[in-house]
Amino acid sequence: MRHMKSIKHFNRTRSHYKLMFRNMCNSLIKYEKIKTTLNKAKELKKIIEPIINLSKIDNFNNRKLAFSLLRSKFSLFKLFDNLRKKFINRNGGYTRIIKYKYRSGDNALIAIIEFV
Structure with a gap:
């Protein structure tokens, strides 16, 4: 049975998934808009929104936690300096998923995920 298994593995090992x-989190922070499949976009939303919540309170501990998840100094600086000001008064819903088109090879639904 599938009880309490909320994440999708996308037929990958755990290390590859992470x-x-x-x-994808680093790319979304860098470009503020990326194209991916709909299922990956929905899963990315669950991962990136708690990281944005960390960035709303700028202290050393939150920077360490965000860096342990992102492992990119550029993403960390952009998140805590630029994007923090954008979302400081927002309580949630930092990303938007827009269905885009079907991929020609395997007919997978492509979506655009972007910051609001």
Whole structure:
């Protein structure tokens, strides 16, 4: 049975899953808009929103926690300096998922995930 298994593994090992979504988080912070499949965008939303909540309170501990998740100094500085000002008065819902089109190879639904 599938009780209490909320994350999708996308037919990858746990280490590959973590690296893939770490890379997607860094890309989303860097470009503020990325294209990916709909299922990956929904899973990315669950991962990136708690990281943005960390950035709203700028202290050393939150920076350490965010760096342990992102592993990128550029993303960390952009998150705590630029994006923090954008979301400081917002209680949640920092990202938006827009359905874009179907991929021609395997007919997967492509979505755009971006910051609000």
